[in-house]
Amino acid sequence: MTNLSPPRTDRGRALLVLTLAAAVTAFTATVPLLRDFFDLRVYYGTVHTWVHHGGRIYDYHVPGTAYGFTYPPFAALAMLPLAGMGRHTAIAASLLVNLAALAVVLRILAGPGRQRHGWYRWSLALCGLALFEPLRDTFSFGQVNLVLLALVLGDSWLLATGRGRWAGAGIGLAAAVKLTPALFIGLLLLAGRRRSAGVATAVALAATGLAAWADPGASRFYWTEALWDTGRVGRLDYVSNQSLQGVLARLGEPGRALWAVAALLVLCVWAARTRRALTAGDRAAAFALTGATACLISPITWVHHLVWLLPSFAVLARAGHPRIAGALYAVLCTSVVWLWFDDASGIDGFLGSNIYTWITLGLLLGLPAGQSSAARPPLARSANDTAPAPSAARPATVAVRDQSESSSGAGEAAAATGTPADADFDRARSASREPTGSTRPAASKPQSSSSRASSYTVNPPPA
Template identity: 80%
Template sequence: MLLVLALAVAVTVFTATVPLLRGFFDLRVYYGTVHTWAHHGGRIYDYRVPGTSYGFTYPPFAALAMLPLALLDRTSAIVASLLVNLAALAVVLRVLAGPDWRRHGWYRWSLCLCLLALFEPLRDTFSFGQVNLALLALVLGDCLLLATGRDRLAGAGIGLAAAVKLTPALFIGLLLLSGRRRAAGLATAVAAVASALAAWADPGASRVYWTEALWDTGRVGRLAYVSNQSLQGVLARLGEPSRPLWATAVLLTLCVWAWRARRAVTAGDWTAAFALTGAAACLVSPITWVHHLVWLLPSFAVLVRAGRPRIASALYAVLCTSVVWLWYDDASGIGGLLGSNTYTWITLGLLLGLPTGQSRAPLRPLARNASATAPAPSPESPTTTAVPDQSGSSCADEVAAATGAADAGDDLARSPSSEPTGSTRPAAAKPQSSSWRASSYTVSPPPS
């Protein structure tokens, strides 16, 4: 208890003093857009946060889903954002922990939450009032349904997430790769119905988004800004804005993703397949701000589950350091190429090297328990050495191999189942990395 309290205090001091808090800047965008649209008759994509050039960049359905903000004041909107993100984080951790989540106990979960508070993408998600954690929870809900065989409604979460933001649409591609056509069809149908509902609510906003706003990356921010940790961001910082070069890099990345994700699905490792898809989505998206990298959380769960906690810890520690901001002003040279794109290299490394085919069953001490109760070898029944099967063989087969007995089923019954961000640098004259602008929260935006 004392260790948890001390760690919680240290994390609180760190997050309150070292990184710049974002002042719920993205929530200001959502809040101002919805209030202008609902109360002042303004248009969704015309709104700008006062003093900045930043406005709403999501599909119209996202604004429709955020309409409850129109009923809240500023403080209530912030509280609602924190509660939604906390609930989403609980869902994400529950899915990633698997069916044995209770065995970790309050102590391990407390340590886990303290460590999560240091994770830069996660703390920025809370501080910006972002929606990516909620979208990750929707997507991982489908992962749980597919992994447990209850896939009747699988795809609905992905469809909703894709209707709010386009990046999760890559998970529909994963469903197609895995041969889950019904789930892919449901995801597509949900996204289409949600988009049609938004078009019915505001036809003009839908027309503007799909014909103009979607293709205007300048609405989101500068491609070369150091917070953009995508392949496009790397090329932009190198001074290579060539679209054919970026398209080639995206195509190669998608080929690697398709190959690795299909192998994971074939092995029945849905968590790894979803983790690979999240990493690929971060790479191929034109803009992936640092807070978007919450999509990497499943990758760390896969690394720990595969018995590689040291690698997971090292990569996780780097993503807590805000190291990319050391090259905020100058990303030139070899040092700039390596340092300013550190998070991109980590994402690329996860896509290339994340272990796949690791089912949860081999992690339980089932084989050890079975071998511990195995009968002594006899001339009539020689001892057979159990070989762990990483490809997801049944538990009964493992017990039978360990004991060499015909009543493996009885032994099995007796065995226990065991928008850009800034972090540690001074405030800059940009809304997403500036604390003084973020503090000027506009409750009633001026009419357009």
């Protein structure tokens, strides 16, 4: 039997990396359908309609579709730089911001030992990340999930390094842009970090108030109507919805009562497991459990939202389970749920179409937590949110072996270039490149349209 061993020379390693990079590039360019920056088109069209044409935030729809802006009003305010960009600049800015956010996430998750891995291991890791379906969808949609993850992880790093004065601001900003990260305020409370939880809440409320001042009508509409209308986002039973609500909807139970009970049970499990992790000083596991729980209890968790599972794989690998982490990660690279796009009935449909949800639920129930032998990190302390920075004499007493510390901040949004707004953000594309499709085309999808007109016209929708 041939024994396949990794190359031992730099030349051999470089050749392997180049080969893998070429294979990954060929795969991502041909097998999964790219999303044509559909969500970025929503952001871009919304901001341009609002700023340049006097339209209303929640009236805009991508031409040819029924889908428009679904985030809180502060998100539109944060995306105002798009108003000064043309379409190509907006795409470039989206890619750069997501790359910067990914760099922050990787630096924090890798921890202080990241330099030991060297260029070879990092190159292999980047090839693997390029295959991760939630990550490639985030880039291809022009989504904001990575930026939010970087903001929240940044707060975790501040607490871990004793720089907790402004910890919570990142969580507050992320929760003002999208509601899902608000669960991390609950994590701060469970950890006894009351000051940081207060900062997060204050920042979220201040950002929301700023948006209400900028556009009172939009804020009133969102918090009284749009927030409760999940139909604005897409069909609950659509196969891309890998939340508990998605599972129930595909079973024919789209009602809120059963989902509320399931979500409450999940929250109870999360609270119990997170407390155990925090008591043992396992901050990394507590963070990972919170990310998985947020994905489960959200009414809609599209596949690209599952970037919040990345910390769970880091925890599994550090806890001595790299094979389990690799196997679960590999499943999330396959786009396997789309095999049941047309029909999710039967046992195979129940198991297969929800497999990403089962992975998330399995991580919540089985992720190693509370097994760290390192000293309790700052997040797990309950006495003081502003512990002094670690001294040079004993740096090891602050670092947590199974979680990351890094000196990088979250990626900044690209600055406006002053380029005139381009009226033609997109050109017509074929129906086989629908935004929510994956390895196969389909006729109609909840976040797009089968008769998709891909241009943003200078005539805004009726105000």
